[in-house]
Amino acid sequence: MTIINSIVNWLNYKRIYEIDLFKKYPIDTQREVLFELIDQARDTQFGQQYNFRSMMTESDFKSRIPVRTYEDYSPYINRLLKGERNVLWPGETKWFAKSSGTTNDKSKFIPVSKHSLEDVHYRGFKDVLALYLKNNPDSRVLYGKSLTLGGSHRVNSFNNNSFYGDLSAILIENTPFWSDFIRIPPAEVALIEEFEEKVVKIIEQARDENVTSLAGVPSWNLVLLQRVLEATGKTNILDVWPNLEVFIHGGIKFDPYREQYRQIIPSDQMKYMETYNASEGFFAIQDNPESSDMLLMLDYGIYYEFIPMDRFHEENPPALSLDEIELEKNYAMVISTNGGLWRYLIGDTVKFTRRNPYKIRITGRTKHYINAFGEELIVDNAEEALLMACTRTQATIREYTAGPVFMSQNQKGAHQWIIEFEQHPNDLEHFISVLDGTLQTLNSDYEAKRHKSITLERPQITVAPEGLFYEWMKQRGKIGGQNKIPRLANDRIYLDQLLELEKNKFSK
Structure with a gap:
């Protein structure tokens, strides 16, 4: 085991223990998350509207607050965009992840609080590394750089107090300066809005680097890798980056692209690790390389509910807690988060593949x-x-x-x-x-x-x-x-x- 990995694994020891703990006590963990959220938001305008102070049970929470879509939340979010404080979450919400979705052209502005940045999004990425090194203790991924292909919209200003952009741009804007030492491209290139221009710059800066990992959406990363081969004249990516060992991917299902990646990265040692993250939160990580399902991360400040898809179109379909779900049944996912989304219908559908620990796979969209x-x-x-x-x-x-x-x-x-x-x-x-x-x-x-x-x-x-x-x-x-x-x-x-x-x- 390398010295760097030994130090990182020592630092990750406590976190791995915490993950094992919520795997052992999933229902208790989720109940604790819910009431921590309620307690933190009890004096917000939303908390006062629904009398969070008197909520004593999960049933109280579900009976008082309706399941909502983005359109239902628009009036609240518009107030946040104008700088109003203590609306959905305590204090000021400064950042908004812009997402056009995949079912219509209307832009969505998902509130990203300081809590959700630190305790959800950044924590998720740290856990990806922790779980990867736990499964691959001799990895040399930390000896090189991670090539990350983010979104196409840099952070823009609504006013002096609030900003919007792709989630990836918001994360880049809020990471410390030293992150450029472990990530390629640097922030000024990663935030280029024009995709074609950004790809050219990435290739210029990354072709001679020691890239050991890739991160991003499979389809767009494949475009980038094909351009890398065209620019370098190489026959496969390992001729460009011989120490490449893992692709951390998410956003869309990987299976349709698996064979193309095998052709462009022809190595049985290449590893692929799936994550489930979105503008609204970081939800699940593939913790076992031998299985394609993902561990539902239960202690990030997100409370989960699940609507059976066979009842989705009823007037008031049931939203089930974790202990009520059935395996291999299709559910629409509902989340309450420390970003200020309460019983929010995210639009994704999932199936549970096992309990103890709870593992899922993404099955599609409620509108797809x-x-x-x-x-x-x-x-x-x-x-x-x-x-x-x-x-x-x-x-x-x-x-x-x-x-x-x-x-x-x-x-x-x-x-x-x-x-x-x-x-x-x-x-x-x-x-x-x-x-x-x-x-x-x-x-x-x-x-x-x-x-x-x-x-x-x-x-x-x-x-x-x-x-x-x-x-x-x-x-x-x-x-x-x-x-x-x-x-x-x-x-x-x-x-x-x-x-x-x-x-x-x-x-x-």
């Missing part, structure tokens, strides 16, 4: 699904089926999206998939058959609608030209690490935009 014909197709189904189709036909997918083909007088319903392949399938018809068959195996509702093609016909695949999705995101102003390509939609808006772009720009 196809249910035009009662098939209830979610992103998790789509990813698994595409992976199987790729495996059977030696294909690799770069990007994709899917939506419905609506019934007409002479047309039954179907799903249309626009797929940009990195490696095309050796038999497209077989690819479609495997995709369709796997979806039927995974999803009984889809299977019922496909039975004898009574309601749904076989999927339709449109093969996208190279660069279509990148150009589409660019035209929408959504280039960069904070932006995600929508995978499923219950309408044809994305499909029609892509098809129109292909017709006008790629078919000439």
